[in-house]
Amino acid sequence: MGNITESYEFSAKNFPNKIAIQTDHQQINYKNWSELVNQTANWLYSLHSENKIIGIHLPNGIPFLQLFAGAAKAGWIAVPLDLKWKTIELEERVKICNPSIIVTTKEIFYRNKHMIPNLKSLDDILQEISQFEVNIIRDTQEDLPFYIGFTSGTTGKPKAFVRSQKSWLASFECNRMDFELNELDHIFIPGALIHSHFLYGAISTLYLGGTVYLLDKFSPIKGHLWIQSYPITTMYVVPTMLEAFQKQGILINQPIKVLSSGAKWSERLKLEIRNHFPKMTMYEFYGASELSFITVLSERDGFKKAASVGKPCSGVEVQIRLKDQSLARPNEIGKVYVRSELIITGYMDSDGRTVHSIRDEEGWATVHDMGYFDEDGYLYITGREQNMILYGGINIFPEEVEKVISLHPDVEEVAVIGLPDSYWGQVVTAVVKGNGSSLELKRLCNKYLSSYKIPRKWFFLSEMPYTTSGKIARAELIKQLERKVTSN
Incomplete structure (x- = not known):
């Protein structure tokens, strides 16, 4: 050897x-x-x-x-x-x-x-x-x-x-x-x-x-x-x-x-x-x-x-x-x-x-x-199994939605996650760093994605949480947004 x-x-x-x-x-x-x-x-x-x-x-x-x-x-x-x-x-x-x-x-x-x-x-x-x-x-x-x-x-x-x-x-x-x-x-x-x-x-x-x-x-x-x-x-x-x-x-x-x-x-x-x-x-x-x-x-x-x-x-x-x-x-x-x-x-x-x-x-x-x-x-x-969003019994891979949203020139970074929902199980949620408006981004998604894949909730952050290797910390992001939704 x-x-x-x-x-x-x-x-x-x-x-x-x-x-x-x-x-x-x-x-x-x-x-x-x-x-x-x-x-x-x-x-x-x-x-x-x-x-x-x-x-x-x-x-x-x-x-x-x-x-x-x-x-x-x-x-x-x-x-x-x-x-x-x-x-x-x-x-x-x-x-x-x-x-x-x-x-x-x-x-x-x-x-x-x-x-x-x-x-x-x-x-x-x-x-x-x-x-x-x-x-x-x-x-x-x-x-x-x-x-x-x-x-x-x-x-x-x-x-x-x-x-x-x-x-x-x-x-x-x-x-x-x-x-x-x-x-x-x-x-x-x-x-x-x-x-x-x-x-x-x-x-x-x-x-x-x-x-x-x-x-x-x-x-x-x-x-x-x-x-x-x-x-x-x-x-x-x-x-x-x-x-x-x-x-x-x-x-x-x-x-x-x-x-x-x-x-x-x-x-x-x-x-x-x-x-x-x-x-x-x-x-x-x-x-x-x-x-x-x-x-x-x-x-x-x-x-x-x-x-x-x-x-x-x-x-x-x-x-x-x-x-x-x-x-x-x-x-x-x-x-x-x-x-x-x-x-x-x-x-x-x-x-x-x-x-x-x-x-x-x-x-x-x-x-x-x-x-x-x-x-x-x-x-x-198509995505990673642990990131998959289960929306009303349908599997949605966030990576597919992220790819479309990132086409917008004013989007610096995007993470798509599933937030808990009492009716649907999870709803598709987009977290965006950048200047694009939710209306513009919805129109972009509508052009490339099936209606059920379009995010129902939109959040805009000045900074994303990251893991030590520089990836978006999705678990931490979900916790942050769940706290935000609960407090509202």
Whole structure:
């Protein structure tokens, strides 16, 4: 079994002077990158720790990737910890994953060293690492867990998942086969490495032997400058980043491949962004933290199947199952199940010791998304089971209604939820951040939606409640609105 860093030695030998990582203030070639990862692994070996877990509480930069890759090389588990978390949020997650060492900035170290156990300053750690051999002392090739991430769902309560080396090695094949990436690519990572989308983008690029261009912090103006200044061929994005380029009126004429999550795009943004990226080749993928890549929609399919999230990625099987677990027919909505080597090992118990698999006996797993295949084998996502609204015995997926409301140019953000109703069971309720009026938005909904899907209640908020991962906290939103309705 391989290691996600196993290709570094090959790259260092065959193109030692090629840039591996370029940041605002630093660049490193493959020879030095391979040696740096080896030194980091050797340093971790020297700690003789029984609890081989390292927390990485750092901003974007080479040290973040160095510690992550070095941990993988040494057979340790890396835990990225978000700098945006409040101290109480950090303490909660540290308690779950229990790292034996947490590396952070000097400023955070001095501020939190008495509150967070095992906290170390990056400057001190880098000095220690520099003393070690640049050749690997002991190589780890086992299929070990190497990554703990956190997902919070709609409630905001953190859940820790564990991923194995094998799962990312399998995912790297999707880069080659489905996204057509290789060692010749120059890949732009504009987002924070704390998010697995961008961390995976960087680490997979280094495995393939490409060059990573890593922004300290996302800015559309700075991103545009980098795309103009460097030979960037591909960039990993989330839809809000492309929307930021669009709002700045930025036009990017260079040919560029864009990799983004297909399930979160609005149709309006898809159409508008092409005016700002006229030579863009789009690869949209649908996936989840727990399941990794599920389907991909290529540029050539994106026009004829724009509403779908594509076909299964290489090595991925997808089924749509009805409530009785029988397989759905084409265009029949059911729950999405996935089987592949890309799936996480499982969720950690709150005690940090036990890992529970999310697979069934035959290796299938679900995150409770609902969807259907069309007659050509393209997958469509209708929503998440737990978000479903039951209105008079009819199932309504809020994501479908949100997609329509977000077409209005004055809507910044929208969440559609079900509020309790004594007659209907639940009524469709829209919560909007933005300037659109309820009358305008009702007319828009009437144009695209069946009458029973149009929200009966409308609320306008200046701010939405969010989970720690930046998603709208639907459970908290429902509580807020129920209190508001009751008080009125």
